[in-house]
Amino acid sequence: MDVDLDVPTAGYAGRLEVLEGPTGRRVRSEAERTRIAAESLMPGVQVAAVARKHGATRWQVYDWRRRLRQGQLALPESMAPMFAQLMVDDSSVPQRRMRPSKSTPAKVEIV
Structure with a gap:
């Protein structure tokens, strides 16, 4: 079986150009x-938008999220969840004795 590639086999091979730079990976x-x-776990954020912003694919971001949930990726201290200290201010509430009642719901105001 003979294969003809329609190019000369001996001699000049043509011009070769080497491009340098990022490989895309x-x-x-x-x-x-x-x-x-x-960042992709923040409320109201779309994974596709975060991936596009950082030049990644959605699947990479989903994989990183899974690893984060499984503990394979650890949040740095600066990004660790923070909780606000609860402070109870009794000064504005009049002091009176009330019998506990099932019909009186508890009221909590968060400022």
């Missing part, structure tokens, strides 16, 4: 993957 640090995954 990015290597991200664990901190960067964690930051992107945490």
